[in-house]
Amino acid sequence: MPLLIVGSVGIDDIITEHGEARGVLGGSSSYASISAGFFDRVNLVGIVGDDFPREYLDLYKKKNIDLSGLEIIPGGKTFRWTGKYHENFNSRDTLEIHLNVFETFRPKIPAAYSKTPYVLLSNIDPDLQLSVLEQVKSPRFIAADTMDLWINLKKNKVKELISRVDLIVMNEEEAVKYTGESNLVRAGRTLLNDGAAFAVIKKGSHGAILFSGKSMFQAPAYPLDKVVDPTGAGDCFIGGLMGYLAKSGKTDLASIRKGIVYGSVIAASNVEDFSLNRLKTLTRKSVEKRYREMREMTKF
């Protein structure tokens, strides 16, 4: 079944200790969509300027992504972000941010998309995420991502968002900040109490925890001996999870667990190269191979 993804599309400049990449494809929904596209058709809603490189539009199309919801603003400039990672990728600084056309983004869900059964609200302003929920008709399963910025600026809106989605995903720092709980078990419970049926706390190279009612699922990250660029790992994770769910047509706990492992595998592959370069050539067969390895690595 198709999957609607709404989020940011941008051009990034990424600087690491071991190299840099300039003018590369970025944005939360670029990562999420290309990851989800491994499984099923993605309806992408976003905004770019007419400076947005043709090659990236072609990449989207090649990767199973419908672009009729992507606004291209004539004369507009695409959202641009420059980030620099510190040693060991433990933290990063935003060196420059130019919202450009993204500043005026008001997601408009095309009529043809309004009944898309699976909906992923990638990380953008929670007011915009909530506006999407007003435009979709009885979706089967809604997932939302967010970031520290929105927890700082608009905590009540994030809270409203959580109460209206099926699955909320946060990284460890965001979950601690949002809930005020430094213990992740308690943080996960708080997210459920705020109304999401499922909550995922991402722990980077330490994996992710899924909370749901009385059960917990602990997924390790796919182990890597080299990280090139961690940008977009979390977006690939939730994109892969939602893509798998959309493809399976299910929303049950066992399917969400499987989706988490698929999301982890694609996220790990993505950080092996800059931007989305690794996913350009990653095959579904490689994804399945690493999925089986994950099963072998956790068996006891």
Added chain:
Amino acid sequence: MPLLIVGSVGIDDIITEHGEARGVLGGSSSYASISAGFFDRVNLVGIVGDDFPREYLDLYKKKNIDLSGLEIIPGGKTFRWTGKYHENFNSRDTLEIHLNVFETFRPKIPAAYSKTPYVLLSNIDPDLQLSVLEQVKSPRFIAADTMDLWINLKKNKVKELISRVDLIVMNEEEAVKYTGESNLVRAGRTLLNDGAAFAVIKKGSHGAILFSGKSMFQAPAYPLDKVVDPTGAGDCFIGGLMGYLAKSGKTDLASIRKGIVYGSVIAASNVEDFSLNRLKTLTRKSVEKRYREMREMTKF
């Protein structure tokens, strides 16, 4: 089959943000032995003064631990450590340390113990750990733990130790320090290259990774919503792992994986109260219940 454990026995004063415990049982081999005792008979080799409380000797006996290798020095004072944990237990300071009789500890393995098939060298000076290896006759499986102090002071001895044991265990910081590799996959490989057939890197609340030849096993920690005192968690972990192996009489990869999960379960239970208080009343049935929960929590 019996298990020989050599390490420190001490009396601790533990201070946390939420409370403190004075004059409580501590030492690497106390935690490891009581944890291992859940599975099989433990032959403990250590040293204390005659101030060592009778109640702790009684606890050892009750917990399946043979004390004929525990030297009690007349007129001597037992090793004493005072530690203070920072907020969230992310780090701790040693406020006081009195080696006392431990300063003169030269492990003497009683003749009756010299053929114990399973050997755990708990965290003590690597020179003393190596001296134990000179005294044991063809053990089936040897595991060793260490700490940052010995990596700083006696790295070559730690390296020699690794080359002579079947399993080396380190926490994340120790593995990074010892190997010079900040990536844990590479750090684990380096430990294997140095001669251990198996290497375990402990990641605290994020679980542990077992490295062996081409395979990796990723075990989560048993999730807790409250930590009271993390002292000895790593010792309980390796004690439980070795106790399970000794009981099973096996040394294969599948058994080591199971042992890691048992070790994780006992370590998690132990941190729910000060010192070894929780393990005093913990039942084998509770351990089995949490083991089954761990299986359920990792299934996909």
